[in-house]
Amino acid sequence: MTSPLGRVARLVVLFLLIGTAQTLLPQLWLPLGYIDGMMIAVGLVALRTSFAGAVWTGALGGLIQDSLAGGIIGLHAFAKTAVAAGLAVLADSFAVRGQLAEAVIVATATAVEGVIVRGLLLFLGWPGAESTTALMTRAGVTGLVCGLATVGLPAIVASWKRRRRRGLQWH
């Protein structure tokens, strides 16, 4: 069993790694910047934990994202906290067990987060709001990557293990 402090530390390290990867990926290929890895992590954790845990996870992920992005601190923290709270309520009220359902929920959560961010920017009178096309692209790509990560990767790993057990060569 990991202590609560250990879990928080692991989460901080995970978010820092995701944030760092997200600043590097657009350098390799610009469209990779549409993947909101932080939202995938926050979403998947929020669906599996208590309400308070989800809220703190959203706040932490958002704050780290804000610190790395170079914009307004609190913007993504606010949006991710609100979205994580919504996801925790959703997971508490409905059965969200399938990986596909999780991918769809994470995609929707990304879109909702984008709308909240856009609303906050408008409210505070700051420029830089994302276009609807960019917002929908981000949501779609993030949901797709979430689906691949939760459905595809475990299946590939399981298939690879089966083949190894049978002594067959992996192609």
Next chain:
Amino acid sequence: MQALSRTARNAALLLSLLMAFFLIMSLQVNRGSTLAAARGAVTGITSPVQRIGSAIGSLVTSTWGRYVWLINADRDNETLRQQVDELQRRVAAGDAARRENSRLRGLQSVRASLAGTWSGARVVGRDFTQRYETVMINRGSRDGVERDAAVIGAGGALVGRVIQVSLWTSTVQLITDPMSGVGARLADSRETGLVSGNGSAALRLNYISTRAEVSEGEAIVTSGEDGIYPADLMIGHVTNIDVGPPVPGTPRVPLMREETALFKVILLDPSIDVLRIENVLVQLPASEPTEIPSPEEEP
């Protein structure tokens, strides 16, 4: 009762966090503060990982590029394949080196022509939220970089300014960021205005009087009056000129729009392609030592 108190506790936690974040945002809007200490702490932790990741990323892209190229080369005649492989690899490596060399020579010649001390830097990261136009460079406070330092690219074209410095890296706000502002001057008419991002690849030049003579293709340079950017750095060229909104309170007179407007609306094509910046020069404080690290030199 217990369930109710738990719900109340959860609601209180959520509301207090949201209010705290809203307060932090409002403070930044009002005071222009960007909570540099908190941000610096996070980038300070992540920047070494970013530098390593950037190096690995370059290695992966070059290896991947070679792999794809090798698959295509495999279709060639078998006997010539190895020679072609070798020659093409040399050509590719030579081209890459020549391009790199040309970029660095360009920066070197620009640096020689500029007043003040400038350090070469490489772009190692980009804003992943894509809501702000920022890039991360591999020079930080350890290299003498300070907040608000001007950053230029190939040909001396303006790239932006440093908005955040950590030990190893700095975040540069690009001139295309809608929140950026650069004191600018029309190269021919010498009229001054303010260039800001336009939420697109184009820039916008504001506060140029409708009476000013502006022509398409005219160069826009920094005015040096904003206290951040040195004067006469290239920003871009005029691509579109329109008339701004009429003066508030003036009756609308069709066909006399120009008479009632105060300013022109001018769009610019930036001199630098912000999506393809690789090497830049960052201005150092005047008291820094004259020994300048080259862009490729890793600390």
